[in-house]
Amino acid sequence: MSATVPFQNLRLPTEVELEIMQAVQRVVESHHYILGREVELFEQEFATYLGVKHAVAVASGTDALCLALLAGGVIRPGAEVIVPALTSPFTAIAVVRAGGWPVFADVNQKTWTLDAESVAGCITEKTVALVPVHLYGNPVDWPPLAKLAEAHDLLVLEDACQAHGALFQGVKVGALGRVAAFSFYPTKNLGAAGDGGAIVTNDELLAAQCRHLRNGGQIGRYVHDQPVFHSRLDEIQAAILRVKLPYLDAWNEQRNKVYRDYWEKLPDCIFPALPPGSRPVAHVAAMCHPQRNRLCAHLKGRGIETLIHYPVPLHQMPAFTPYAGRPCPVAETICGRVLSLPLYLSISEQEQKQAVLAIREFSSDA
Ligand SMILES: Cc1ncc(COP(=O)(O)O)c(C=O)c1O
Known part of the structure; x- marks a missing residue:
């Protein structure tokens, strides 16, 4: 499909x-x-x-x-x-x-x-x-x-x-x-x-x-x-x-609007916090959800594609085994829960609405 x-x-x-x-x-x-x-x-x-x-x-x-x-x-x-x-x-x-x-x-729990x-x-x-x-x-x-x-x-x-x-x-x-x-x-x-x-x-x-x-x-x-x-x-x-x-500034503004919409309309999803004084440019709409894998399958069933940025923290990545070092519990938790939602310049209001509705439907069923 x-x-x-x-x-x-x-x-x-x-x-x-x-x-x-x-x-x-x-x-x-x-x-x-x-x-x-x-x-x-x-x-x-x-x-x-x-x-x-x-x-x-x-x-x-x-x-x-x-x-x-x-x-x-x-x-x-x-x-x-x-x-x-x-x-x-x-x-x-x-x-x-x-x-x-x-x-x-390790990374900061909030940002x-x-x-x-x-x-x-x-x-x-x-x-x-x-x-x-x-x-x-x-x-x-x-x-x-x-x-x-x-x-x-x-x-x-x-x-x-x-x-x-x-x-x-x-x-x-x-x-x-x-x-x-x-x-x-x-x-x-x-x-x-x-x-x-x-x-x-x-x-x-x-x-x-x-x-x-x-x-x-x-x-x-x-x-x-x-x-x-x-x-x-x-x-x-x-x-x-x-x-x-x-065009970059105008395109960043458009991407930021899509990102803000996700943030405002998905209270069950946890988005990273911004440090004071910062103005981001939405590149990836990544959020954490406690039932990430089930949510991901639910969205796939409704034709909504997602990706995971990132599924494995670097200290646990096979390529970096020689450098593994100490545990990084915050990064490990995020990697187990994080999911990236569709975000691109040409996403239509209708497409984003579909993604939002499908996530909300999952939350109310869960
Ligand atoms: C945070 C970060 N660092 C480095 C890179 C590497 O960039 P490139 O794919 O252009 O080599 C990327 C892109 O994949 C990235 O997202």
């Missing part, structure tokens, strides 16, 4: 899809596909949007995280990097790929993002960096984490892969710390037509190092000073992102 309400639908307004086709045509006619004018302009436009000095466009969010850690110069054998136990596995994959040792900290107390308990003499994740588009509670990082001289790398345009105390996430990573995976609030990512920073030297690394450590044609992989956003993706960026 095809879904009555799909989880995701990447359709854009027709006029925007036309603009995208024209942008792709422009690149094809230019015959310039790698590190050209479109990437350069997108980097400037994205940096201006965020209020930072530099953006370095790369091939994915995972690469952005990995290259930012490498460029930060903190990774040496055994270097520990604290990441939340509840996030995309790619946050920790990037740490491992950079040569770091991921240490999983579901990194908990300063839990982070404090994970800091050792080997800790070199901290990766707060603005999960689902919700900014982390920044001040306690920044204070801890400063006290222990840690590099803070914001994982802003799910939070393009979110604000904390009037500052865009990605501009809060020394360096941040974004993903332009197609489902992101600012998504390409393929993979893409960016590192953003105010630090000129760090930006220069990221540019050097993303080009495979090349210092001249076929001459490299480091054996690093290359990772570049291509011109077609940059041209597409340039079309979409001016």
